[in-house]
Amino acid sequence: MTTKTISTETDSGAGAAKTGASSRWFRFNLWLHRWTSLIATVPFLVLCLSGTVLIFHEEIDDATGIVPTAQAADAPQRPIAEGIANVLAAHPGERALSIGIDPEHHPGVLLVVTAAAAETTFDHATLRFADLATAQPIGESDPAKTLTGFLLELHAQWFLGPLGEVIGALIALLVFLSLLSGLVVYAPYVKRIAFGVLRRGRGARLLQLDLHNFIGAIVLGWALVVTVTGFLLGFSTVAIMVWQATELGAMRAQAGRMAPVDALRPPADADRAIAAALAKAEDGRQVTSLIFPDTSFSTPRHYTVLLNGRSGIERRLFTAAIVDAGSGELTTYAEPPTYLKAIILSEPLHFGDYGGLPLKLLWTACTWLTLFITANGAWLWWDRRRRRAAKAPLEGVPA
């Protein structure tokens, strides 16, 4: 790579040497910025477009009625076990894998995740819903067949399962390297062109370069947050597998020495397990999920009950209560390991769905601006190649 190339890219012209644009460090970062960006361009465009829709997944899901509404959200509730029993009675041959309660977004609605009676994983699960006040089934949903479910599978897994998640992490890593190297490349530029100055009327290339640098500097902080959290989310399945092999594995080994329970009809029902977990709960934590015995997230003998706080960061982080499904007594009450906490907190920071509509609009604006500089960066590279190709035959002609 020549100094001439760098001068063209940064448009620092004669000032390049003065500002450090000819140093080996600068050239390495320019190379890194160019190629990490170009490799990531097409998948990143797909991520930006699908991500824009996913920012509004709550609104879209509500509008399309994926989760039914309870008739009387404030009415006294029937026992949760009754709601589960009624859902299973309507679907013979199925078992409950887990239940979910979300009083904030879906008041009065009980989510029952079911699958064929022999299933222990959530791979072929169906979401069914019951009204907490009447304990009667009120509908069902297949997340893979919804718009947001389809886009999430594209965005998070590229339709490739856990392998797709790791590919997503690799794309995030490329973008992260592009951002950091972009900052190094930006340094000599900003010493000559003040922040926010757009050189209009001096050709499309200079204007696009100024826009690229200007917008890149604006969205840098947001883009760093989204790429770092995207990288972490790429390892969510791996992290869960590590947790299953270590902490849950140890509990399973312990439970293996005890008599297993009938996972389809545990002696202690869901309400007893919830009561046992709530008796130990601190800081007003509430049960958000209960996983039945003998699944990939529980032991053959125990319920796994997840409790979340009511505000701030505690609303996102869960505490797991392991409850004996035979006796209904609490066995363990533990926080998730740090690596799982990091991944759990990455999700809201990646999708920007924790600050209401204003934050979602900010996320959308930053996504679209990033989309623009990704495309215009690719155009700048293509335009430079085109110009050099056009110039090359002329350089061979003797004066």
Place this chain on the structure above:
Amino acid sequence: MSGRRTLWWVAARALIGAGGIVGMLLVDGGVGDGLLFLLAASPLLHGWWRWQRSRP
């Protein structure tokens, strides 16, 4: 403003924006949430202001 100072300012603004984004997750509702949102949006708002000033 010198180039070096401008560069530090770009990095600081990115950190302020990222700090606002992370802070909003930690704080729940109220005035603090609004102020943190302003911090999160500050790089964009500053960019908008500079862009308006640079328009012919």
